[in-house]
Amino acid sequence: MAASLLRVDKQAPARGFDPRALRREFPIFTTHPGLVFLDSGASAQKPRSVIDGIAEFYRSDYANVHRGVYSLSARSTDRFEEAREKVRAFLNAADEREIVFVRGATEAINLVAQSWGPAYLKAGDKIVISDVEHHSNLVPWQMLCERVGCLLVVAPTDATGEFDLAAFEALLTSRTRLVAVTHISNVTGTLLPIERIVQLAHGKGAKVLVDGCQAVPRMPVDVQALGCDFYVFSGHKAYGPTGTGVLYGRYGALAAMPPWQTGGGMILHVGLDHTEFQDPPHRFEAGTPDIAGAVGLGLALDFIESVGREAIAEHEQALTGYAVDRLSRIPDVQLVAGGQHRLSVLSFNLDGVHPHDVGTVLDQHHVAVRVGNHCAQPLMDKLGLAGTVRVSLGVYNDEADIDRLAVAIEACREMFLR
Amino acid sequence: MSSETAMDLRELYQDIILDHGRHPRNFHALEHPTHLARGHNPLCGDRVTIYLAVEGERIADVSFEGRGCAISTAAASLMTEVLKGKTVAEARALFAQFHARVTGGEAGEPPEALQDDIERLEPLTGVKAFPVRVKCATLPWHAFEAALKTGLAGDTVKTE
Numbered sequence: 001m002a003a004s005l006l007r008v009d010k011q012a013p014a015r016g017f018d019p020r021a022l023r024r025e026f027p028i029f030t031t032h033p034g035l036v037f038l039d040s041g042a043s044a045q046k047p048r049s050v051i052d053g054i055a056e057f058y059r060s061d062y063a064n065v066h067r068g069v070y071s072l073s074a075r076s077t078d079r080f081e082e083a084r085e086k087v088r089a090f091l092n093a094a095d096e097r098e099i100v101f102v103r104g105a106t107e108a109i110n111l112v113a114q115s116w117g118p119a120y121l122k123a124g125d126k127i128v129i130s131d132v133e134h135h136s137n138l139v140p141w142q143m144l145c146e147r148v149g150c151l152l153v154v155a156p157t158d159a160t161g162e163f164d165l166a167a168f169e170a171l172l173t174s175r176t177r178l179v180a181v182t183h184i185s186n187v188t189g190t191l192l193p194i195e196r197i198v199q200l201a202h203g204k205g206a207k208v209l210v211d212g213c214q215a216v217p218r219m220p221v222d223v224q225a226l227g228c229d230f231y232v233f234s235g236h237k238a239y240g241p242t243g244t245g246v247l248y249g250r251y252g253a254l255a256a257m258p259p260w261q262t263g264g265g266m267i268l269h270v271g272l273d274h275t276e277f278q279d280p281p282h283r284f285e286a287g288t289p290d291i292a293g294a295v296g297l298g299l300a301l302d303f304i305e306s307v308g309r310e311a312i313a314e315h316e317q318a319l320t321g322y323a324v325d326r327l328s329r330i331p332d333v334q335l336v337a338g339g340q341h342r343l344s345v346l347s348f349n350l351d352g353v354h355p356h357d358v359g360t361v362l363d364q365h366h367v368a369v370r371v372g373n374h375c376a377q378p379l380m381d382k383l384g385l386a387g388t389v390r391v392s393l394g395v396y397n398d399e400a401d402i403d404r405l406a407v408a409i410e411a412c413r414e415m416f417l418r
Numbered sequence: 419m420s421s422e423t424a425m426d427l428r429e430l431y432q433d434i435i436l437d438h439g440r441h442p443r444n445f446h447a448l449e450h451p452t453h454l455a456r457g458h459n460p461l462c463g464d465r466v467t468i469y470l471a472v473e474g475e476r477i478a479d480v481s482f483e484g485r486g487c488a489i490s491t492a493a494a495s496l497m498t499e500v501l502k503g504k505t506v507a508e509a510r511a512l513f514a515q516f517h518a519r520v521t522g523g524e525a526g527e528p529p530e531a532l533q534d535d536i537e538r539l540e541p542l543t544g545v546k547a548f549p550v551r552v553k554c555a556t557l558p559w560h561a562f563e564a565a566l567k568t569g570l571a572g573d574t575v576k577t578e
Contacts, residue, residue: 354487356462357431360551364427372462386463386485415431416488 017311019398025303026396027051036367036401041186041345041392044217044239046300053299054241054292065291066265066282080291083298084281087246090301091231092222095251100281101294104245105213106136108232109180111247111284112209113140115260123149125177128206130155130163130192131382132185135375137211141180150177154378157185161337163192169200176206183215187374187390188338189320189345191215198227207253213237217304217394218344219313229253235293239394240300244293247284254280261286307395316344316393323391323402330409332417336388347374347388350409353416355387361415362389365408367401429544430551431488434496439488444481444498456574457484457561459553464490468561475505480562487554493542494558500535506566508532512539513559519543520555 023029025047028037037045063073065080081096088096102108121127127141131154145152153176155168163181172179179201184191194210201208209230215221217238223231230253235244249257259266259277263286268276277283304312320342327333327348336347350358359371370390373380380387391405448454448469457466466484470477480501482494501509512532516539518525528536545555557575564575 354462356464356487356551356554357489360430360548361427377463380463415427416436 017307017315019315019396022307023396025049029396032366034366036365036404037394038391038397038401038405039368039370040217040394040397041214041237041390042370043236043242044394045396046241047239047303049303050240050296050299054296057292057295062292064288076291079295080289083294086298086301087248090216090221090305091246091248092224093248094224097280098248098251098254100247100249100254100284101289102232102245102247102284103243103290104234104236105211105232106234106245108230108245108247109137109209109211110140111260112230112232112249113144115257115284116207116253117144118148119256119258121148121150121177124175125150126153126173126175127151128153128155128168128171128176128179128181128201130157130168130181132157132163132188132190132376132379133180133182134186134211134213135377137180137182137209138378141178155181157188157190157339159337160339161188161190161342162339163190163197165193165196165200168197172200172204172206174204176201176204178207178209180209180211182211182213183221184218184343184345185338186214186345186392187347187376187379187388188336189214189342189347189392190339191341191343194226194228202227214343214345214392217312218309218316220309223248235297235300238297238300239303240297241290241293243290244297246297249280251280254284257284259283259286263287265289312395313343315395316397319393319397319399319402320344320346322399323393323405326402326406327409330406330413332413333409336383336385344393345390346392347390349385349388350412350416353412355389357416358389358409358412361412362405362408365404365411367405367408369405426547430548432541432544434541435488435492435544438492438495442482442491442495444495444502445483446481447483448479448481451570453565453569455561455565455568457557457564458574458576459486459490459557460576461553462487464554464557466490466494466558466561468494468558468565470562470565472506475507477501477504477506477509482558486557489542489545489551489554490557493555496539496542497558497562500538501562504535509562510566512536513563516542516559517556520545520552522546 026045028045061075061079063076065077084099085096087099153171156164158164198208207229210228212231212233216233229250231248236242266278266283266286332351334349355371372387451469452472453470464486469481471479480498515525515528542555545551560575
């Protein structure tokens with residue numbers, strides 16, 4: 001099951017996968033040699049190829065896109081559109097017109113909520129989300145519900161942290177218009193069965209949006225195989241620059257959506273009384289885009305491909321197992337359930353110690369983790385927790401990092417629980 | 419852990435902090451408060467409610483409830499201890515002194531009468547070396563100040 005969800009061939013070993021060697025590709029670890037970085041789920045560190053590639057683009061190829069007749073502008077446009085093609089290939093989308101560049105997953109979800117939402121939803125319609133959603137895949141739908149009078153329905157995960165497919169199926173009705181769920185929980189690491197969710201949702205005529213922020217940097221993602229209508233992710237969690245992100249939408253869906261933001265670059269013809277808009281993706285890219293950001297995102301995806309997504313998934317899956325095993329053997333550590341298909345993200349608490357205090361002690365040991373509610377307050381309320389300590393992995397992490405984490409947790413116990 | 423790391427952490431988590439963090443004093447609601455306010459740190463989810471019983475110019479009783487990290491719990495606990503019996507003016511002067519000491523600001527020469535209380539709060543000044551934790555120490559004080567301002571209107575102060 002895990003293998004099929006992940007599309008990782010268990011027989012193929014991660015040949016030559018060497019986190020220590022990969023770490024050398026990330027200048028941050030040269031600047032901070034002792035750093036144990038376990039917060040890639042919040043934002044990943046950047047490889048040299050991305051950092052240098054962006055600078056090189058500004059030095060050599062930069063001009064505004066889709067505007068100038070001069071050759072430099074044409075070259076810049078080529079680099080920008082080349083990045084779009086890289087994203088298309090990366091997600092295995094059918095057509096590069098299905099790739100819209102945005103500032104991040106948050107903006108992508110807001111785009112769908114504000115463009116598609118009011119055009120297709122009416123009072124009494126239903127939007128289904130899961131109970132492990134990040135606020136960015138919850139609040140835009142709440143706002144939409146208030147605006148058009150539709151209802152937000154929450155599909156539960158069970159006590160083991162697994163998405164409850166039977167409960168989800170029971171919540172679907174002929175009024176369900178949209179299912180918006182995460183691919184991997186940013187708190188528990190639970191991998192959701194997207195293909196099955198899509199089949200069930202489509203069976204009721206509902207569209208499906210998937211938040212791929214945690215999945216894109218660490219496992220193969222094929223939007224056609226998943227069958228979803230929208231797939232979103234942030235570039236900065238995928239080793240790319242901040243301020244970049246992607247909305248994938250099936251062309252038919254995008255073409256039937258009204259513009260969101262308006263301005264330059266997204267119009268065909270402007271008269272004083274009427275404006276005709278471009279087709280997707282340009283219809284949704286008003287204003288000068290983050291050109292160098294898109295180029296940098298393309299380089300980040302090149303980096304991921306050069307390491308190999310199956311190799312990354314296999315490495316992080318093994319390391320997640322190691323971390324779960326290592327932490328569960330420390331007294332007073334309580335792991336938050338993450339289901340059978342947990343990948344790269346895990347949350348825990350040290351019984352009797354506030355996560356904030358744990359975070360400070362870990363930081364003094366140069367172990368960077370995220371503490372708090374992880375933009376998932378409803379999930380914290382459900383679990384009865386004020387917050388958690390979250391560990392999330394990247395290509396540069398190895399077992400030695402987890403061992404350093406364990407030592408730092410022992411120091412917390414020594415300080416607070418002796 | 420290097421000895422330097424251990425020392426820094428012990429500056430922050432002194433025994434008195436750990437003790438008040440584990441066993442907070444005056445940790446209950448007041449039955450008949452004259453003032454109350456809530457403090458909320460959205461960053462870490464910490465919440466604290468400060469209750470005051472002010473008689474004339476004097477703080478006759480003060481207590482708190484809530485959940486938070488060792489620093490914010492100890493800060494609230496120590497605050498209730500030093501505020502009990504103070505006049506409102508003395509309490510405000512004490513906050514100004516405390517705030518300056520944890521943020522590295524200037525508060526001028528402290529009044530002689532508050533010297534003992536300032537010393538009592540001294541263990542919390544270890545947060546100065548941990549900028550992201552300063553708000554944990556000041557949250558209960560900000561809530562206290564809000565309570566003085568709003569009486570029973572139940573204002574909420576946020577650190578963000």
